[in-house]
Amino acid sequence: MDVRNTPRDDKLIQIFEVSTLYGAATLAAALDAGQFGPGGSAHRVLLVSNNAAIPETASGIDEMTGWGRIAARFDQVVDWNETISPHHPSDWGPADRDSPLWERLLRRWWGLGDGPVELAVESVHAKPAAALATIFANADVHVYADGLMSYGPTRDRLSPDTSIRIQRLLHLDLVPGLRPLLLAEHQVPAEVVPNDAFRAVLDEISAQHEPAVAPDADGVPEGKPAVILGQYLAAIDILSVREEEALHERMLRGAAAAGFRTVVFKPHPTAPAQYSRVLEKAAAEAGVRLTVLDTPMLAETVFDHLDPGLVVGCFSTAMLTASVYYGVPIARVGTGQLLEKIKPYQNSNRIPLTIVDALVPDLEKKKAGEVVTRRPDVAASVEPLVRTVGFCMQAKTNPGLRGEAEAWLTANLNDATRRYFKRARLTALALPGGFASGITRQLPGGSAALRIARKVRKATLRNK
DSSP, rough: OOBBOOOOOOOOEEEEESHHHHHHHHHHHHHHHTTTOOOSSEEEEEOOOOOOOSSOOOOOOSSSTTHHHHTTTTEEEEEEEHHHHHTTTTTTTOOGGHHHHHHHHHHHHHTOOTTTEEEEETTSSSSSSHHHHHHHOEEEEEEEEEEGGGOOOOOOOOOHHHTTTTTEEEEEOSSTTTOTTGGGTTTTTTTOHHHHHHHHHHHHHHHOOOSSOOTTTOOSSSSOOOOEHHHHHHHHSSHHEEEEEEEHHHHHHHHTTTTOSSSEEOOOOOTTHHHHHHHHHHHHHTTTTEEOSSOOHHHHHHHHHOOSSSEEESHHHHHHHHHHHHOOOEOOOOOHHHHHHHTTTOOOHHHHHHHHHHSSSSSGGTTTOOOGGGGGHHHHHHHHHHHHHHHOOOOOOOGGGGGHHHHHHHHHSSSSTTGGHHHHHHTTTTTTTTTHHHTTSSTTTTTTHHHHHHHHHHHHHHOO
8 A cells, every 4th residue: 555755855744644534534625625734845644544453354444435536635655554563553552762763664664754744643542643643752743533522522641742742633513613622621722624625525535436326226216215324333342233233223113114215224344244134124024125335435425325315323423424514314313222331431432422312303202303413503502511521521631621510410410411421420520410419519528528428328229
């Protein structure tokens, strides 16, 4: 995958790390919008990482529809897996003392010369981004977020050596007007990738799909279909395989009950084939014609070619993309179940799950799909909840949010909103809704009072 156009020794080197085509499309849109400077101002390297558990068995980003058009924007494309083989990208990172050696090695191996380096990375707290930040220890760092997780708090503490170099957070405006919490504790400015630039890149990718996914092609009959989005939640230990199969079946039956006679299933690229077989049986029972799309392509390509009447999912980022960029009604299934099961409370998927549960109509409650991002108050309606959940997830990182969280919980915690919180978590943080929270917040001793309250609670539960 190494394609080279060797730079001058003094030219700025920009290294863009990607692991998904959606992320690469986000960076392409930022480049097109001039957010990384004018074309030709730097030597641009696209560093591709396959972070699948077993990369050798998963489809690579370069196998997906539209990849060639994205890669053409860069002077050089490099395979990170090949560079660090036999190590796994999610595991490997250099020892701090070895970082100068690795920088010299990579500059020579990739033909980068001696020019200054900038990094554009996803998930800066995790590998491989963290490894790159360690190796190129003097590089400015730009973080880009291509999904709903950008609205949640930073998962892990960053070293001062890394955090001081972060220049900005680039993100898509998936919930128009909602402010990201990611990296906010470091006062990193957030910058939106323009909607029109991102949609133009998606259209460019979609145009590369042949044969086109359209009515009467690939088994899809006339009439607007419903599209079901698979996420493969079993792979990240949120659901079991059997539970996820049942979730997809609920989505299909919900679409059928809403009047759709044609359903298209867009499985996650790494999902097992048995998911499709389970859905085929459910479709036959529901009298629905099912098409399973096994071509490696973005869900957005499906939206563009099919013009669906409804997109159904659990908490996939592609649901909000369908609403923002394609004006397609969306509906959710199963978020209540996942809010109960997801753990630990700090799990980064909690914020996307909360946003979708709070904004998107529940298909199983016979609520119609809606283009939710067109509501004028969409950000105002969900931001206080998101910031409160974010504080509960990472209170030590975001202590300035405590006052907002206490005020929101005092005013809004009820039977309808309690599903977003765990009583044990509220108790540990001495927040409204926790066990004896009003008393523990007033007692002297702080943490000692909380320990006493927990012991009393355990004793009370034992005696019930």
